[in-house]
Amino acid sequence: MKxxxxxxxxxxxxxxxxxxxxxxxxxxxxxxxxxxxxxxxxIGIADKAETTVSLDFGKISINDSLMLYLFxxxxxxxxxxxxxxxxxGALGAVVLVDTRRLASSFRAIEExxxxxxxxxxxxxxxxxxKDYPIDEIRDALDISPHIPVVSCDAxxxxxxxxxxxxxxxxxxxxxxxxxxxx
Amino acid sequence: xSAPRRPTDPPPGSRLRSSRGDPQGLERYYVLxxxxxxxxxxxxxxxVATLIVSRTAPVPGMQHEHxxxxxxxxxxxxxxxxxxxxxxxxxxxxxxxxxLLDAGRVEARDPIPAHDAGRGPDLALLQEVLSGLERL
Numbered sequence: 525m526k527x528x529x530x531x532x533x534x535x536x537x538x539x540x541x542x543x544x545x546x547x548x549x550x551x552x553x554x555x556x557x558x559x560x561x562x563x564x565x566x567i568g569i570a571d572k573a574e575t576t577v578s579l580d581f582g583k584i585s586i587n588d589s590l591m592l593y594l595f596x597x598x599x600x601x602x603x604x605x606x607x608x609x610x611x612x613g614a615l616g617a618v619v620l621v622d623t624r625r626l627a628s629s630f631r632a633i634e635e636x637x638x639x640x641x642x643x644x645x646x647x648x649x650x651x652x653x654k655d656y657p658i659d660e661i662r663d664a665l666d667i668s669p670h671i672p673v674v675s676c677d678a679x680x681x682x683x684x685x686x687x688x689x690x691x692x693x694x695x696x697x698x699x700x701x702x703x704x705x706x
Numbered sequence: 707x708s709a710p711r712r713p714t715d716p717p718p719g720s721r722l723r724s725s726r727g728d729p730q731g732l733e734r735y736y737v738l739x740x741x742x743x744x745x746x747x748x749x750x751x752x753x754v755a756t757l758i759v760s761r762t763a764p765v766p767g768m769q770h771e772h773x774x775x776x777x778x779x780x781x782x783x784x785x786x787x788x789x790x791x792x793x794x795x796x797x798x799x800x801x802x803x804x805x806l807l808d809a810g811r812v813e814a815r816d817p818i819p820a821h822d823a824g825r826g827p828d829l830a831l832l833q834e835v836l837s838g839l840e841r842l
Contacts, residue, residue: 584839587838592835593754613755685839
């Protein structure tokens, strides 16, 4: 089973994968070649024939037969098209948000909604983050009321674990609602 | 003029077999995959979370990377981990895995489907994940 850790550049995706993984996190790569992309995607990298985007991942053993794989999505949003299949079959996603730079995670939220991936929003609290009321942030991010928004410290294992717990509970709620409506 | 053909495995001792002095970057990938850019058939449904398990032991004369995959997948290993260990991007690894899948040398186990059509994930499974996380 896999869970995606999404969010804008520098919001703490890699940090979260690192803090909660049982194994030393690994990096897998995807190679982007000029031949495989439209010219729009080459803006800014035109001098390179080959660009590599990385995907950090870790895993958590749930029990003897269950393994949870965590994947941090690439920070550079322009490479997301490479990972079109990435969210397929994912249990759900955590979208990390830096409250000092809300806009950097807009794209990630849109992408979850577009791909119909269930997600929770985790506000990664940085030392100099201001304490905004969660409702204000919910408004600014324009997310629907049923999406959980939690605060966390991505550097902390227990805190990151709690974000995953919030995601699983959210999935349980969704499933329960789906069952009732049948 | 001869038609293009897939390069066969380099002979033992050839510089292509060692990790030192290998062609770099795209050239290396071209050699590894025989110029193929994407998997077809059995491997087209591979995911980063798909588990790969060897069904046979490596045999002498095999392409080095194939051998390495078989060795590392005696116990099930995800495609992502395999890629990280071998230093290969997903699409290149998928081509190599396609060869092994077609030859019946490895088995691909789909990750547990998270969502049955429209039904959402299995509640019992979610409960299991939750209990596991709470034990961390």
